[in-house]
Amino acid sequence: MAEKIKVTIDGTEHEVEAGENILQVCLDKGMLIPHFCYHEAMGPLGACRLCAANIAPAADKPGRLEMTCMTRASAGMVINVNDEYATKFRKSVIEDLMLNHPHDCPVCDEGGECMLQDMTVITEHQHRRTRFPKRTWKNQYLGPLVHHEMNRCITCYRCVRYYGDYALGSDLGAYGSRNRVYFGRLNDGVLESEFSGNLIDVCPTGVFTNKRFREVYTRPWDLQTARSVCVSCSVGCNVLPGFRHTDLRRIKPAENDAVNKYFMCDRGRYGGEFVNLPSRLSDARVSGTSMMTEDGIDAVAAQLKDIATKHGAGAIAGLGSQRASLEANAALTAVLKALGSDRVACFGSQADREAARLAASITASRELPTPSLPGLEKADFVLSVGGDLTAEAPMLDLAIRQAVRQKAPLFIVSPRAGSLDKFATASLRTAPGTEAGIVKEIAAGGGKDFVAQVATALKSAKSPVILCSTLHGDAALVGAVYQLAKSANTADRPCGLAYYYKSANTAGVALARKDESPEAIAADAKSGKIKALVVLERNAAAEPALAEAIAQCEYVVAIDCYENATTNDASAVLPCVAHYQSFGTILNFEGRAQHFSGLNIPGSATMASSEVLLNIAERLGASEIIQGLDFHDVYDITTESGKAVDGIRTGDSGALVKSDSKPTAPPSAKPASTGMVAWHIHHTFGSEELSAMSPPIAELAPAAGLELNPEDAKSRNLSDGQNADLTKEFGVSGLLTVNAGLAKGTLGIRVIQTAVSAPRKEVTA
Amino acid sequence: MTTQKVLFKNIDTFKGVTPCSYEQYVKGGGYEGAKAAFKKTPHEVQQVIKDSNLRGRGGAGFPTGLKWSFVPMDNFKGQKYLICNCDEMEPGTFKDRALVYGDPHQLIEGMLIAAYALQMTKGFIFIRYEYKKGARILEEACAEAKKHGFLGKKLLGTDFEFELDVHLSAGRYICGEETALINSLEGKRANPRSKPPFPQIKGFLGQPTIVNNVETFCNMPHILAHGADWFKGLGLNGNAGTKIMGASGRVKNPGLWELPLGVPMRDILEKHAQGPSRGKAFKAVIPGGLSTPMMTPEQFDTPMDFDSIAKAGSRLGTAGLIVFDEGDCMVDSTANIMKFYARESCGFCTPCREGIPWILDIVRAIGAGNGEKDDMSILDDMSKHIMHTFCAFAPGAQGPFLSAITTFRSEFEAFIKSREAAAAGVN
Ligand SMILES: Cc1cc2nc3c(=O)[nH]c(=O)nc-3n(C[C@H](O)[C@H](O)[C@H](O)COP(=O)(O)O)c2cc1C
Ligand code: SF4
Ligand code: SF4
Numbered sequence A: 001m002a003e004k005i006k007v008t009i010d011g012t013e014h015e016v017e018a019g020e021n022i023l024q025v026c027l028d029k030g031m032l033i034p035h036f037c038y039h040e041a042m043g044p045l046g047a048c049r050l051c052a053a054n055i056a057p058a059a060d061k062p063g064r065l066e067m068t069c070m071t072r073a074s075a076g077m078v079i080n081v082n083d084e085y086a087t088k089f090r091k092s093v094i095e096d097l098m099l100n101h102p103h104d105c106p107v108c109d110e111g112g113e114c115m116l117q118d119m120t121v122i123t124e125h126q127h128r129r130t131r132f133p134k135r136t137w138k139n140q141y142l143g144p145l146v147h148h149e150m151n152r153c154i155t156c157y158r159c160v161r162y163y164g165d166y167a168l169g170s171d172l173g174a175y176g177s178r179n180r181v182y183f184g185r186l187n188d189g190v191l192e193s194e195f196s197g198n199l200i201d202v203c204p205t206g207v208f209t210n211k212r213f214r215e216v217y218t219r220p221w222d223l224q225t226a227r228s229v230c231v232s233c234s235v236g237c238n239v240l241p242g243f244r245h246t247d248l249r250r251i252k253p254a255e256n257d258a259v260n261k262y263f264m265c266d267r268g269r270y271g272g273e274f275v276n277l278p279s280r281l282s283d284a285r286v287s288g289t290s291m292m293t294e295d296g297i298d299a300v301a302a303q304l305k306d307i308a309t310k311h312g313a314g315a316i317a318g319l320g321s322q323r324a325s326l327e328a329n330a331a332l333t334a335v336l337k338a339l340g341s342d343r344v345a346c347f348g349s350q351a352d353r354e355a356a357r358l359a360a361s362i363t364a365s366r367e368l369p370t371p372s373l374p375g376l377e378k379a380d381f382v383l384s385v386g387g388d389l390t391a392e393a394p395m396l397d398l399a400i401r402q403a404v405r406q407k408a409p410l411f412i413v414s415p416r417a418g419s420l421d422k423f424a425t426a427s428l429r430t431a432p433g434t435e436a437g438i439v440k441e442i443a444a445g446g447g448k449d450f451v452a453q454v455a456t457a458l459k460s461a462k463s464p465v466i467l468c469s470t471l472h473g474d475a476a477l478v479g480a481v482y483q484l485a486k487s488a489n490t491a492d493r494p495c496g497l498a499y500y501y502k503s504a505n506t507a508g509v510a511l512a513r514k515d516e517s518p519e520a521i522a523a524d525a526k527s528g529k530i531k532a533l534v535v536l537e538r539n540a541a542a543e544p545a546l547a548e549a550i551a552q553c554e555y556v557v558a559i560d561c562y563e564n565a566t567t568n569d570a571s572a573v574l575p576c577v578a579h580y581q582s583f584g585t586i587l588n589f590e591g592r593a594q595h596f597s598g599l600n601i602p603g604s605a606t607m608a609s610s611e612v613l614l615n616i617a618e619r620l621g622a623s624e625i626i627q628g629l630d631f632h633d634v635y636d637i638t639t640e641s642g643k644a645v646d647g648i649r650t651g652d653s654g655a656l657v658k659s660d661s662k663p664t665a666p667p668s669a670k671p672a673s674t675g676m677v678a679w680h681i682h683h684t685f686g687s688e689e690l691s692a693m694s695p696p697i698a699e700l701a702p703a704a705g706l707e708l709n710p711e712d713a714k715s716r717n718l719s720d721g722q723n724a725d726l727t728k729e730f731g732v733s734g735l736l737t738v739n740a741g742l743a744k745g746t747l748g749i750r751v752i753q754t755a756v757s758a759p760r761k762e763v764t765a
Numbered sequence B: 001m002t003t004q005k006v007l008f009k010n011i012d013t014f015k016g017v018t019p020c021s022y023e024q025y026v027k028g029g030g031y032e033g034a035k036a037a038f039k040k041t042p043h044e045v046q047q048v049i050k051d052s053n054l055r056g057r058g059g060a061g062f063p064t065g066l067k068w069s070f071v072p073m074d075n076f077k078g079q080k081y082l083i084c085n086c087d088e089m090e091p092g093t094f095k096d097r098a099l100v101y102g103d104p105h106q107l108i109e110g111m112l113i114a115a116y117a118l119q120m121t122k123g124f125i126f127i128r129y130e131y132k133k134g135a136r137i138l139e140e141a142c143a144e145a146k147k148h149g150f151l152g153k154k155l156l157g158t159d160f161e162f163e164l165d166v167h168l169s170a171g172r173y174i175c176g177e178e179t180a181l182i183n184s185l186e187g188k189r190a191n192p193r194s195k196p197p198f199p200q201i202k203g204f205l206g207q208p209t210i211v212n213n214v215e216t217f218c219n220m221p222h223i224l225a226h227g228a229d230w231f232k233g234l235g236l237n238g239n240a241g242t243k244i245m246g247a248s249g250r251v252k253n254p255g256l257w258e259l260p261l262g263v264p265m266r267d268i269l270e271k272h273a274q275g276p277s278r279g280k281a282f283k284a285v286i287p288g289g290l291s292t293p294m295m296t297p298e299q300f301d302t303p304m305d306f307d308s309i310a311k312a313g314s315r316l317g318t319a320g321l322i323v324f325d326e327g328d329c330m331v332d333s334t335a336n337i338m339k340f341y342a343r344e345s346c347g348f349c350t351p352c353r354e355g356i357p358w359i360l361d362i363v364r365a366i367g368a369g370n371g372e373k374d375d376m377s378i379l380d381d382m383s384k385h386i387m388h389t390f391c392a393f394a395p396g397a398q399g400p401f402l403s404a405i406t407t408f409r410s411e412f413e414a415f416i417k418s419r420e421a422a423a424a425g426v427n
């Protein structure tokens, strides 16, 4: 801990840490010193000159005008923000910046949440004294996400510092000099970074604005907003979805010191538009007839009761959802319990289930520290295994970039090179299923080349972290990584371990007490043993393991917010509100229980899926079950402090859950395959179910198809761009991309959700 | 008073400048300073420079020995860099050009001595874009020096090595500011860096770096060859060394002269530059390259040395006088001056980037008869605000600007009044 010292700010003494940034001290204490170029994530720059104050090293020493952002606290320092000249100077800086500003606030998308507007008011620059022409610029096309309006630029350099220095993007720069500095790309074109949307928030003016929001623009204060959690991956970034009338207009990151502070990824920011799709469900549909949800619930409850009576309790099973809340999944269990059944499957395959459940149990055992996003940023060694962070858990990638910036060595072991590989100290391309073996070699020490390099770096690290994907159903890898982290973890040198998952609440459902393999349920549904399936927020009909079962099962109830293959074929459809209107709790990759709040939006369903299910349970006469329903009945969790998970609400950063049971023993690795192994390639854009339906995300998604290493392609006489028919070998065919960044022996299958085309509705502000 | 020719021993700018060859240079005592230096320890060489009271010739006059003393020495094992600043884009300044074009080996020898004293094994000469020919001259001289064992490995019978490269700048005034120079040399935008850390600790590629001016280096061979006391004896009134002084503008004989530090300004104006060029009395002089406050005829007896000029309210800067006569309109001249700064601002910080072009717009408007009542008060305000910028560029611009609107305020006011009078007449 740094030494505590006293400084005087505008006549009041404050205790601060020696060396603290004076501007940050003041901001933390609620004193809003005007500033532009300073940003907590990027640090001080000293360029805008707006944060000036009169600063003296001691009360008896003369003060002078200094930039608070460039000044570090020292004992006895006297800071006068209200100094007469400093006040005048700050006003003059705004006047300087306004010389060329277009003053187009009435039509500017930043209006109302514009830092330049705020600073202009704070500094009391009111009267325009210039009479000269303003500079003008041409704007650029930057792709479907970010709109560019250069005339509003105040040359604060935040955008390039964020995009290039912080996010390590290389296609946005500052060009030219003097009072003509241009911030943009070399040429028009789609921004390459997966984190480009943050430009909108870091830019203090309306140069970079949200292109989607712009098209359906409304003043930000007219948005209906409640704090939520992003649903598009297992990182669980905190967000502020903004609704107007019936539609979701935009998503912004919400500050949470423990998760994401200022930033989020483009998939999360732009992936919420599934909420607005014309396929959004608002009415119940039972046997082809539309009805009120309440009536639908009555009909479904009656039908389920009937089946249970006729065929026994074992005839009904539930399909739980990795994207629905803990509450909704618990309510599904309550419904089944009311019908006497305890059969639920939350995963798409036994392999996925094993991997995720093992990972979640390891995490929840709290035996090893799970790094949070800020923790990852401070790592001095990073090993990423088994997946593509940028595609599978984007904000983990951005956190790792911060560690890389601090010179942490980064090692990647995976079948396919992703965006992060260009920053890796070394990457090892290896066929799916072989990663566990490599991890074991690292743990064993010795080895040579890559393995030795990783082992040596791990040994000398002070705060190492290991990240592992569970998206590829490799439980042996999950187990091997656990062993490696355990062997590297000592009391004075903790080794962080983080697993990440397919969906926003995969970690949550992976801790469910009751969960069985989907294959078992599918088999019983096909054999007729199971007569009814209750499907919670899940397009199970699109899952290979379940498609047939859904098709053959007598009675399928689908509860979801939008139409999909499952709702289309279901005997009964009950609508629920979409995630960003819904409320509940989900567990992110850390096992952090995060609550999200609901909003009542006209023109959509009115109940959260948990409410729909509890209503069914109620109709089944199970009020006792409902009343006694507590997460602890359903999930193997409490919070770290021992309190129940219920009652975690927005505002606290979300408690980490803890499970008392020991992690199950990892399965032994399957013998390495000698032939080709299929691997699902997840993409940042287009692979995650909900966000893939959002038009801007669909626009950025790559084409579906197959990938092979050049050698594997050559030995099959296949070339890039060709339609490859591998039906005989693997049961797939598709457009082939030959990718040297794919390990030999890997058949890459791109996971691209077929987007539902969704014309935007005409809206009025 | 006869001046000893030291730096200009091999150079006569009035006869046209051709580079002094290696042979000629050696014949005149060249590389003797380096030989003397290599007989001493690096610390001893640093001490000689400190004792000589050499002050940096790049404009600020910072004592070179003191600047060097911050470079980590004995226990430091990493790479250190030596950089020669030959960006010379300061208007009214063309001394480094003469030194480089006329006697390249003098600079190389100076850098070799500094490199040895500071144990820096890699050096760069950062040279202004327009001095392309100079860059070629330097490259040839470097090759020659290498051939004769003054650059490269195992120099002068020691294990010391020094590699020297010439870097042709892309051509911006701000590249002369030492931290912007370093950024530029690293391939980054030529924006200055914040200090601390100072380049001596963290400079080029984050390593300890010294940046000195061409003329500063050129003094070193002579100091090492003849000793610190000899050097101190070259100047007047306790100033050490000679200085290349220049004059341009409304003088009959513009040019460069090597003169003792402390020579009265009037000597340059009248004796060397031979008085006004078009029969009109001198009106003002900017003494040290453009970025220094104007001085007026009653100050012409001020000695040309760092402290005396500072006492008179200006700065010695590069000692390149820019001379105005009674025929010069100070409003137009100010516009011309501010045009340079508006164009050369690096664009990093607000008061300089936005403020100076605004000043220029206003001064131009005044000069065009479109001045307005409040213009002078805006100019007064701006003259204060541009002092609080990120680097010394804008305070440099403030020098001539503030002195112009103060000393020649009546000219500005007359322009504004005439418009007001005209407007009043219409009503
Ligand atoms: C805007 C600006 C331009 C400068 N241009 C030059 C230059 O062209 N040559 C130079 O030697 N120093 C220039 N300087 C000064 C350098 O920053 C630095 O102080 C100098 O090179 C140090 O050398 P010295 O200690 O030998 O004087 C400039 C400074 C500023 C602020
Ligand atoms: S575009 Fe925005 S962030 Fe970038 S420099 Fe301009 S005002 Fe600052
Ligand atoms: S990283 Fe994941 S949770 Fe965060 S914004 Fe992106 S998709 Fe959403």
Ligand code: SF4
Residues within 6 Å of the ligand: B174, B191, B192, B344, B345, B346, B347, B348, B349, B350, B352, B353, B389, B390, B391, B392, B393, B394, B395
């Ligand atoms: S004062 Fe001018 S040159 Fe110096 S950093 Fe600021 S904008 Fe750049």
Ligand code: FES
Residues within 6 Å of the ligand: A034, A035, A036, A037, A038, A045, A046, A047, A048, A049, A050, A051, A052, A067, A068, A069, A070
């Ligand atoms: S915030 Fe301090 S100079 Fe910009």
